[in-house]
Amino acid sequence: MSEQPTTPRAEQEPEAPAEAAAEIPAELSAEALAEVAEVAAPAEPATPAEVPVEPEVPTEAPSEPASAAAAPAPRPAPRPRPVPRPLPRPAPARPAPEGAAAPAQAPVAVRAASDPTPWGRVAEDGTVFVRTGEGERAVGSFPGASAQEALAHFGRRYDDLVAQVDLVEQRLAATDVSPADAVGTLRGLRAGLADAAAVGDLDGLAQRTRDLEQVAAQRRAEADAAREAAREAARAQRSGIVEEAERIAATDPAKMQWRPSGDRLRQLLEAWKEQQRSGARLDRRSEEELWKRFSAARTAFDRARRAWFSSLEDANSAARAAKEALVAEAEALSTSTDWGSTSTAYRRLMDRWRAAGRASRKDDDALWARFRAAQDAFFSARNAAQAEGDAEQGENLKAKEALLAEAEALLPVQDPRAARAALREIQERWEAAGKVPRADLGRVERRMRAVEQAVADADRERWQRSNPETRARAQGAVEQLERVVADLERDVADARTRGDARAEQQATASLEARRQWLEAARRTAQEFSG
Numbered sequence: 001m002s003e004q005p006t007t008p009r010a011e012q013e014p015e016a017p018a019e020a021a022a023e024i025p026a027e028l029s030a031e032a033l034a035e036v037a038e039v040a041a042p043a044e045p046a047t048p049a050e051v052p053v054e055p056e057v058p059t060e061a062p063s064e065p066a067s068a069a070a071a072p073a074p075r076p077a078p079r080p081r082p083v084p085r086p087l088p089r090p091a092p093a094r095p096a097p098e099g100a101a102a103p104a105q106a107p108v109a110v111r112a113a114s115d116p117t118p119w120g121r122v123a124e125d126g127t128v129f130v131r132t133g134e135g136e137r138a139v140g141s142f143p144g145a146s147a148q149e150a151l152a153h154f155g156r157r158y159d160d161l162v163a164q165v166d167l168v169e170q171r172l173a174a175t176d177v178s179p180a181d182a183v184g185t186l187r188g189l190r191a192g193l194a195d196a197a198a199v200g201d202l203d204g205l206a207q208r209t210r211d212l213e214q215v216a217a218q219r220r221a222e223a224d225a226a227r228e229a230a231r232e233a234a235r236a237q238r239s240g241i242v243e244e245a246e247r248i249a250a251t252d253p254a255k256m257q258w259r260p261s262g263d264r265l266r267q268l269l270e271a272w273k274e275q276q277r278s279g280a281r282l283d284r285r286s287e288e289e290l291w292k293r294f295s296a297a298r299t300a301f302d303r304a305r306r307a308w309f310s311s312l313e314d315a316n317s318a319a320r321a322a323k324e325a326l327v328a329e330a331e332a333l334s335t336s337t338d339w340g341s342t343s344t345a346y347r348r349l350m351d352r353w354r355a356a357g358r359a360s361r362k363d364d365d366a367l368w369a370r371f372r373a374a375q376d377a378f379f380s381a382r383n384a385a386q387a388e389g390d391a392e393q394g395e396n397l398k399a400k401e402a403l404l405a406e407a408e409a410l411l412p413v414q415d416p417r418a419a420r421a422a423l424r425e426i427q428e429r430w431e432a433a434g435k436v437p438r439a440d441l442g443r444v445e446r447r448m449r450a451v452e453q454a455v456a457d458a459d460r461e462r463w464q465r466s467n468p469e470t471r472a473r474a475q476g477a478v479e480q481l482e483r484v485v486a487d488l489e490r491d492v493a494d495a496r497t498r499g500d501a502r503a504e505q506q507a508t509a510s511l512e513a514r515r516q517w518l519e520a521a522r523r524t525a526q527e528f529s530g
Contacts, residue, residue, distance in 0.1 A: 158200030
């Protein structure tokens with residue numbers, strides 16, 4: 001195959017006759033040359049005077065536009081020929097874009113004309129035959145022309161077909177044609193090859209169209225797969241929108257944040273619209289199903305919101321009535337001087353207030369102000385009464401602090417019996433001293449409990465040491481450990497005598513541990529015997 005042309009294949013047709021090339025002005029651009037080649041391909045046989053002898057090697061497109069005028073093709077001797085249709089005059093050259101290189105400096109490569117000789121023959125009567133895998137068939141005749149001219153004419157028709165296939169291949173490679181359109185075009189071309197009036201490798205061209213059909217079919221399958229993937233992605237995005245809307249609609253109304261949830265549903269609706277505008281199109285059934293679910297979720301949310309706020313208004317009314325009753329009770333107790341029972345009653349009223357629920361913010365704030373005012377009136381009166389008693393309790397506190405100093409002087413305990421007797425006398429005076437201020441009660445009580453615990457611990461320790469059974473157990477432990485130590489000392493000596501270093505090491509380690517135990521047991525026994 002010749003070098004691929006740099007101009008679009010749609011503009012490349014079989015070589016024009018030499019006379020046509022001679023008529024092209026020298027100043028025409030390469031683009032104009034391509035346009036002339038496209039429109040100048042003869043559909044009817046040219047006159048003998050205008051049909052040159054085809055060269056064995058196709059002529060390349062001129063590298064300079066002036067070369068077309070400088071080297072016209074030779075004309076054969078005149079002979080009778082069919083009259084061709086007139087060639088259109090070339091259009092003026094299209095202006096090159098500003099800053100672009102001159103077309104003359106970028107020659108246009110044209111596909112070389114094919115050689116029809118191996119693929120056809122001309123009978124004596126002028127009938128032209130083409131050879132295919134199925135045999136020969138007549139494709140037409142060129143009366144009055146030589147066999148070479150007749151074959152060249154039908155060879156150019158073959159080149160026309162090749163150019164059409166080239167164009168489809170180029171457009172398919174550039175992806176500026178849909179695979180489905182390319183398949184349809186290629187099938188039409190291949191179907192026309194069966195009775196095409198052309199001479200060339202028709203079987204090879206048919207195989208080429210089949211190969212391109214496979215490429216186009218593969219492109220079509222890839223495009224279908226890409227569309228399906230985009231459709232699945234769009235379906236997943238739409239499904240995500242629907243599922244989020246359904247989760248919002250299914251939220252427990254008691255836990256629902258109505259304003260943010262409503263805003264989010266509006267955002268989801270805008271996202272749905274954006275998907276419709278810019279996303280891949282879904283099939284009608286899927287889109288309708290998803291929209292029904294989305295619409296149902298939004299409708300369910302709106303209904304739940306209306307029902308919630310309706311029930312909330314009823315609950316607010318009930319809570320307001322309950323709290324008004326609690327406020328009336330609190331105000332009735334505000335003048336009580338029964339400090340203990342009234343304090344308990346206010347705590348219970350507070351529990352009932354919390355259980356009553358919330359009214360509207362305005363009602364709740366007003367009722368709470370009245371409830372808190374009644375509480376404050378009672379507790380202010382109680383605190384004033386307690387302040388009067390605190391003066392008397394202050395003297396009691398001084399007496400108890402003096403008793404604490406006397407009790408703490410017993411520590412550390414030297415004689416448990418004497419300490420216990422002294423503490424008993426201090427405790428009697430402690431009870432007679434009376435109450436102390438509430439703020440100091442815990443502090444002085446903790447100090448007295450610490451002294452009492454220390455005296456009790458000393459007395460218990462004294463009793464344990466004087467207990468004969470305890471002393472006997474301690475002495476028995478000492479004697480047992482002494483026997484164990486003696487046995488281990490013999491084991492060490494025996495191992496040393498045998499020269500068994502490992503046994504000696506183990507026996508020595510055990511001996512050291514038992515000696516430490518023995519020392520501790522002797523100290524304990526001595527304490528109990530003292």
